[in-house]
Amino acid sequence: MAGLTGHPVLEIGDKFEELQNNIINNNKNKEVIDKAGLVLKGEENSNNNNNNQGGERDMAPPTSNSLHRSGSRPQLDLSKAAIQGNSEERDPTILLPNQSDDISHFALDIGGSLIKLVYFSRHEGQSIDDKRKRTVKEISNGSRRSYPILGGRLHFVKFETSKLNECLDFISSKQLHNGRIDSHYWNSESPNKENAVIKATGGGAYKFADLFKERLGVSIDKEDEMDCLVAGANFLLKAIRHEAFTHMEGHKEFVQIDHNDLFPYLLVNVGSGVSMIKVDGDGKFQRVSGTNVGGGTYWGLGRLLTKCNSFDELLELSQRGDNRTIDMLVGDIYGGMDYSKIGLSASTIASSFGKAISDKKELEDHRPEDISLSLLRMISYNIGQISYLNALRFGLKRIFFGGFFIRGHAYTMDTISFAVHFWSQGQAQAMFLRHEGFLGALGAFMSYEKLGLDDLMVHQLVERFPMGAPYTGGKIHGPPLGNLNEKISWMEKFVLKGTEITAPVPMAPPGTTGLGGFEVPSSKGGTLRSDASALNVGVLHLVPTLEVFPLLANPKMYEPNTIDLSDHCELEYWFTVLSEHLPDLVDKAVASEGGTDDAKRRGDAFARAFSAHLARLMEEPAAYGKLGLANLLELREECLREFQFLDAYRSIKQRENEVSLAVLPDLLMELDRMDEEARLLTLIEGVLAANIFDWGSRACVDLYHKGTIIDIYRMSRNKMQRPWRVDDFDLFRERMLGSEGKKPRPHKRALLFVDNSGADVVLGMLPLARELLRRGTEVVLVANSLPALNDVTAMELPDIVAEAAKHCDILRRAAEAGGLLVDAMTNTLDGSKENCSSVPLMVVENGCGSPCIDLRQVSSELASAAKHADLIILEGMGRALHTNFNARFKCEALKLAMVKNQRLAEKLIKGEIYDCVCRYEPAS
Numbered sequence: 001m002a003g004l005t006g007h008p009v010l011e012i013g014d015k016f017e018e019l020q021n022n023i024i025n026n027n028k029n030k031e032v033i034d035k036a037g038l039v040l041k042g043e044e045n046s047n048n049n050n051n052n053q054g055g056e057r058d059m060a061p062p063t064s065n066s067l068h069r070s071g072s073r074p075q076l077d078l079s080k081a082a083i084q085g086n087s088e089e090r091d092p093t094i095l096l097p098n099q100s101d102d103i104s105h106f107a108l109d110i111g112g113s114l115i116k117l118v119y120f121s122r123h124e125g126q127s128i129d130d131k132r133k134r135t136v137k138e139i140s141n142g143s144r145r146s147y148p149i150l151g152g153r154l155h156f157v158k159f160e161t162s163k164l165n166e167c168l169d170f171i172s173s174k175q176l177h178n179g180r181i182d183s184h185y186w187n188s189e190s191p192n193k194e195n196a197v198i199k200a201t202g203g204g205a206y207k208f209a210d211l212f213k214e215r216l217g218v219s220i221d222k223e224d225e226m227d228c229l230v231a232g233a234n235f236l237l238k239a240i241r242h243e244a245f246t247h248m249e250g251h252k253e254f255v256q257i258d259h260n261d262l263f264p265y266l267l268v269n270v271g272s273g274v275s276m277i278k279v280d281g282d283g284k285f286q287r288v289s290g291t292n293v294g295g296g297t298y299w300g301l302g303r304l305l306t307k308c309n310s311f312d313e314l315l316e317l318s319q320r321g322d323n324r325t326i327d328m329l330v331g332d333i334y335g336g337m338d339y340s341k342i343g344l345s346a347s348t349i350a351s352s353f354g355k356a357i358s359d360k361k362e363l364e365d366h367r368p369e370d371i372s373l374s375l376l377r378m379i380s381y382n383i384g385q386i387s388y389l390n391a392l393r394f395g396l397k398r399i400f401f402g403g404f405f406i407r408g409h410a411y412t413m414d415t416i417s418f419a420v421h422f423w424s425q426g427q428a429q430a431m432f433l434r435h436e437g438f439l440g441a442l443g444a445f446m447s448y449e450k451l452g453l454d455d456l457m458v459h460q461l462v463e464r465f466p467m468g469a470p471y472t473g474g475k476i477h478g479p480p481l482g483n484l485n486e487k488i489s490w491m492e493k494f495v496l497k498g499t500e501i502t503a504p505v506p507m508a509p510p511g512t513t514g515l516g517g518f519e520v521p522s523s524k525g526g527t528l529r530s531d532a533s534a535l536n537v538g539v540l541h542l543v544p545t546l547e548v549f550p551l552l553a554n555p556k557m558y559e560p561n562t563i564d565l566s567d568h569c570e571l572e573y574w575f576t577v578l579s580e581h582l583p584d585l586v587d588k589a590v591a592s593e594g595g596t597d598d599a600k601r602r603g604d605a606f607a608r609a610f611s612a613h614l615a616r617l618m619e620e621p622a623a624y625g626k627l628g629l630a631n632l633l634e635l636r637e638e639c640l641r642e643f644q645f646l647d648a649y650r651s652i653k654q655r656e657n658e659v660s661l662a663v664l665p666d667l668l669m670e671l672d673r674m675d676e677e678a679r680l681l682t683l684i685e686g687v688l689a690a691n692i693f694d695w696g697s698r699a700c701v702d703l704y705h706k707g708t709i710i711d712i713y714r715m716s717r718n719k720m721q722r723p724w725r726v727d728d729f730d731l732f733r734e735r736m737l738g739s740e741g742k743k744p745r746p747h748k749r750a751l752l753f754v755d756n757s758g759a760d761v762v763l764g765m766l767p768l769a770r771e772l773l774r775r776g777t778e779v780v781l782v783a784n785s786l787p788a789l790n791d792v793t794a795m796e797l798p799d800i801v802a803e804a805a806k807h808c809d810i811l812r813r814a815a816e817a818g819g820l821l822v823d824a825m826t827n828t829l830d831g832s833k834e835n836c837s838s839v840p841l842m843v844v845e846n847g848c849g850s851p852c853i854d855l856r857q858v859s860s861e862l863a864s865a866a867k868h869a870d871l872i873i874l875e876g877m878g879r880a881l882h883t884n885f886n887a888r889f890k891c892e893a894l895k896l897a898m899v900k901n902q903r904l905a906e907k908l909i910k911g912e913i914y915d916c917v918c919r920y921e922p923a924s
């Protein structure tokens with residue numbers, strides 16, 4: 001029988017169909033292997049939940065339940081922790097001076113029609129029993145930053161001002177006002193609830209102050225509206241990556257703003273009236289102009305002329321309008337001709353409402369739809385034009401528009417953009433903000449002293465979209481959902497609504513809305529929904545511990561996603577892949593929680609929630625910001641966690657780890673019999689081959705249902721014939737082993753971004769790590785902070801390494817040197833810390849809970865480990881292909897993956913499914 005490494009090699013060129021056939025044939029031996037517990041039992045595992053009752057939980061690693069529930073980021077800052085008072089007393093209070101208190105905090109912008117509420121909540125904290133954290137050695141020369149640190153979230157909620165009581169109930173049910181705001185962290189002066197003060201802006205801050213006192217017992221500290229607007233806008237533009245976007249001819253594009261090059265800009269707030277503010281810095285601004293023709297004008301005149309009952313109704317009417325019946329166009333004056341000499345097309349509005357003079361029509365003879373559209377265009381153009389003139393006056397290139405008039409309305413944004421573009425001849429750009437409705441409330445929130453928010457950087461904020469996002473985005477908030485049960489009921493209730501959302505809403509083809517290339521939008525009523533551009537506002541997770549990966553060659557140009565889902569075909573394809581994968585995933589998730597009725601209910605709610613996200617994004621791909629495949633894959637994991645599926649693949653991972661660890665000694669023996677050159681090739685082959693164990697790939701899951709781990713592993717190895725589709729192995733070999741007898745210096749430290757559990761890490765990456773250690777290179781295994789599919793986590797790795805170390809001296813000494821084997825050491829008979837002369841093997845968490853990795857936001861632990869690294873190895877489709885395929889690094893990089901998706905293989909490497917990528921890149 002061939003060895004584990006596949007040597008001697010089977011015939012070259014056999015196709016993977018053959019592999020599948022082999023697997024099917026091998027199934028004849030299945031029973032025997034079954035008894036040895038080596039079969040994957042995919043089918044049984046996924047469908048036969050009852051057999052798993054309780055068992056799944058028992059097999060769970062003891063630590064996985066202690067992970068906190070919704071964020072993938074750490075929470076407590078224990079640095080400088082001290083016991084307060086008498087340390088002899090039972091359960092003394094421990095002061096954590098660097099940790100935020102258990103506080104909630106909020107601020108309001110109470111406008112004429114809407115109340116905007118921004119509130120802060122701390123991550124639910126639970127202690128994590130992470131062996132790695134107790135034992136891991138200091139991995140950088142400087143002191144490793146105390147870790148984890150403060151975490152919290154900013155939530156954005158809206159209420160109708162006419163339903164103020166709903167807002168008060170919300171605050172009360174969440175206890176936002178309840179004394180907690182008076183924490184030292186927030187530096188509020190008042191120590192008790194009676195004197196609690198909340199920050200608010202907008203007219204309602206004056207109007208409703210007494211009501212707040214009466215109902216909640218809090219006083220309102222009124223903040224200047226303009227100050228708040230500017231503070232809110234500055235924060236968003238500096239801290240949120242995909243905050244600003246352009247909107248032209250129905251097409252939305254996010255704009256990357258360099259926060260060092262933000263000022264000066266013009267902020268145009270279109271409320272009832274319009275303010276134009278030149279912003280030069282934080283707190284540095286001047287209201288340079290304005291116009292009394294604004295949102296109030298549209299609404300006021302519109303109400304008089306159309307008898308509409310609400311602003312939204314008026315906007316809705318405009319969708320079906322044709323302004324040509326009432327506006328005087330250039331063509332009306334010039335007998336249907338363009339006035340080309342001065343660059344005006346026949347369809348340009350020469351005079352808003354101009355036709356009303358000459359026609360013999362009375363008000364009732366005009367359609368309200370046409371009046372509304374004509375008004376909307378008149379006011380939007382006017383605002384765009386005056387804004388541009390002011391930008392010109394002060395030499396400002398960027399103009400950001402916000403305020404209740406905009407409210408994500410596609411046509412309004414298109415019209416304003418057109419005006420700015422037209423008058424500036426393309427020199428100035430109108431931009432809009434995803435959180436535009438919350439500028440004032442955010443600003444009020446920021447006015448609490450010593451909040452520290454101003455210091456937060458883009459990479460320390462993670463926006464997440466909870467289950468309600470597809471339904472409530474851009475709309476008025478529903479009741480607060482306290483617990484998981486409420487969430488599930490809510491999902492169940494919204495099934496109907498969900499099916500409504502699932503039907504994609506057709507978008508207007510580009511180029512149909514507006515003047516001169518912007519045709520008169522008479523047909524738009526049926527195709528462009530008024531809120532087609534309504535953007536969802538997620539929850540902002542503030543994670544000060546996150547850092548930009550220091551080895552990125554050009555962080556500003558870095559784009560993690562290889563696959564851009566703004567291409568609709570691409571989105572449709574991945575939408576289908578993820579939708580089809582859902583039933584299997586739900587089965588695994590439910591089984592992982594013991595297959596109970598409660599787990600089934602949660603599984604159902606998860607499937608609904610994730611489908612709703614997918615449907616929302618199909619309808620509006622930019623609804624959650626710029627969308628890439630990595631975002632979708634992460635959203636799925638977050639959604640699982642939201643329904644408390646903390647590790648859906650836990651038992652599969654464990655079984656695969658056990659089987660792989662059982663054959664590891666044989667593999668190491670085989671490797672040790674080889675010479676250096678053959679061994680290096682076999683090791684890289686081993687990584688590529690074992691990457692086949694990916695429970696996120698449809699094709700692979702089909703394979704597992706037909707064979708054993710070891711069968712598949714062997715077959716996969718035997719397929720490893722070079723040249724691979726992307727094959728830089730010779731370059732890498734030369735760097736490692738040299739040529740013409742010259743021995744190159746070994747790497748100082750290698751970061752190995754590991755991927756899947758089981759064979760992937762045990763038979764692929766660990767032997768490669770061992771080889772590097774043997775050559776004197778320190779190795780840092782970089783693994784997920786939270787589970788994602790069958791990826792191995794940083795918390796699981798020490799046990800795996802300890803098990804492997806039992807069979808291998810190199811690994812044992814390195815793991816000891818890296819502090820990974822403290823428990824094992826104390827268990828040795830003589831307790832001696834013999835021979836720790838080895839270079840260390842360490843484990844760090846990467847800060848994410850996704851199959852992909854965005855290197856702009858990694859754990860401080862990883863950032864710190866990276867400082868001394870001169871080689872990084874990224875493994876797997878998620879980390880090396882979907883993300884980071886095009887990333888360039890300051891040090892050498894090796895990207896290794898098997899492509900387990902036909903379409904990706906064709907698109908990315910012009911190859912076939914199961915082709916391999918071995919990309920080696922010297923330092924950039």
Ligand SMILES: CC(C)(COP(=O)(O)O)[C@@H](O)C(=O)NCCC(=O)O
Pocket residue numbers: 577633691693694695696697698699755756789851875876877878879882897900901902
């Ligand atoms: C989720 C994954 C990126 C995980 O791959 P890995 O990083 O483990 O190699 C990959 O399985 C994937 O892209 N799956 C979806 C495509 C499919 O089912 O074909």
Ligand SMILES: [Mn+2]
Pocket residue numbers: 694755756789790791851876878
């Ligand atoms: Mn994976």
